Amino acid sequence: MSELISLGAAARKYGIKEETIRLWVELEKFEGIRKRGDEVWVNGKILEEYLIWRKTCRVSIDYLEDLEMFCYNQTTMNDIYREVIKMQEIQINHQQGKITELEKLSEVIDTELERVHKIERAVISRLDESLASRTTHWMVQLWRRYFSSKQGGQTTE
Helix, strand or coil: CCCEEEHHHHHHHHCCCHHHHHHHHHCCCCCCEEEECCEEEEEHHHHHHHHHHHHHCCCCHHHHHHHHHHHHHHHHHHHHHHHHHHHHHHHHHHHHHHHHHHHHHHHHHHHHHHHHHHHHHHHHHHHHHHHHHHHHHHHHHHHHHHHHHHHHHHHHC
């Protein structure tokens, strides 16, 4: 088995940027890769074979580098989008929590409002009864005075 080397060592040994080798690893351009946490190790012999193939293939190196740069940029953009989506999910969860709190508060307010309406109806009902009895009492007295004065006035005439 050929020796595994770190991306940094491979970059120094072959004069290639570490990010480029990492991109090849992410794009699975060759085998013999080992990952341990964030550390990536590549098989030196397989990497050399891949580099020879890149030099001898009919596609131009400039085209391959442009394509690799495009892929790298897309990967970077995808990472940014993932972060944005995570932040939006956090905001959505926070807003859902606030909505739940507001819904609970709304239920409490509705309950209290119904209680106030019951009290209001009871007060108005009692007020109506009180006014009705006072009005009736006052009107009865007025009618009694009126009729008693009429009766008294008719007998004297």
